[in-house]
Amino acid sequence: MVSLIRNMFEQFRSQVQTVEGTTEEFQTSVGILQGCILSPHMFNLFLHCVMSYVEVTNGAMIREIVINELVYAYDIDMLTRSVAELQTEADNLEVGSGTFGMKINENITKYMRVSRLNNRSLPKIKLNGAEIEWIDSFIYLGSQITKDNNHSVDIKRRLALGSTSFKALTPIWKQNRISVKLKLKLFSSIIILIAKYDCEIRTVRIDKSRQLAAFETKLLRRIAGIT
Incomplete structure (x- = not known):
């Protein structure tokens, strides 16, 4: 499928319709853009390949269903039962992203512990050798999630x-x-x-x-x- 789509754009040429007529043809080399009908499908396919590198762990139990990850657009949320499991998943995600030529931005990557217990002495999570910032709340899909729910x-x-x-x-x-x-x-x-x-x-x-x-x-x- 990827090869088929690549072949569609290799020799792609475009024209622009204006009030004065149609412009000359020009080479288009940007490929699939945001808003293209293929864009979400290709993005989902890419994320599926990346997430295949992440080892499934004991995630959050919601109505007897274990949820390990939440993937929406370019956001990836990983849910684990321990900091050690989260570090392992982060390392695997880093490997999976690198395999496809992508790099996780550690500056906008955060982690949070959802618990009513004291969170002051939490171990550090590292990504690309840098420590990930711990937060006590964040906005996800329009809702504010807090550490104590x-x-x-x-x-x-x-x-x-x-x-x-x-x-x-x-x-x-x-x-x-x-x-x-x-x-x-x-x-x-x-x-x-x-x-x-x-x-x-x-x-x-x-x-x-x-x-x-x-x-x-x-x-x-x-x-x-x-x-």
Whole structure:
């Protein structure tokens, strides 16, 4: 498959259509670009080959399913039960990436221990000979993950993002020519979507559920002009 796609682009020539006509042909040598229909398929194929070098270990148990890795676009998240296993997987990932001419950027690579225990005396993880920074939280696919799996932190962050987005749309909320029905649709599809992102897959505590409801009521009153 790779050879077939390579042959497609070896002698590829292009023209550009302008208001003055079509330009002369020119050689195109960049291959597959982001946005090309082949791009995600080739990227997935590449990551599958790289991850084949990573030894499967005891990962996280979620609903009786062991998850060792999460791969999305160019992000690779490896889950292990111990620091030693993580170091082994990191070393294997480095070998796998190098085999295909790629290098892991250790400056943007982090590691985190999800535990309610004290994390101060954690062993170091090294990649390309450099120590990887330990963090206590990070953003993954729009959600903030913390070392103690505290969802309250992300809910607080989400409410702040929702408030910021609501303020940015103040001219729309104050526009009398826009119907209340349309404003409510915008509120539900934009503000609520931001504030309650991924809440449906979490166990939200009663106090946080009330906080979300109060947030929604407060902004709806502003849209209705009720003080």
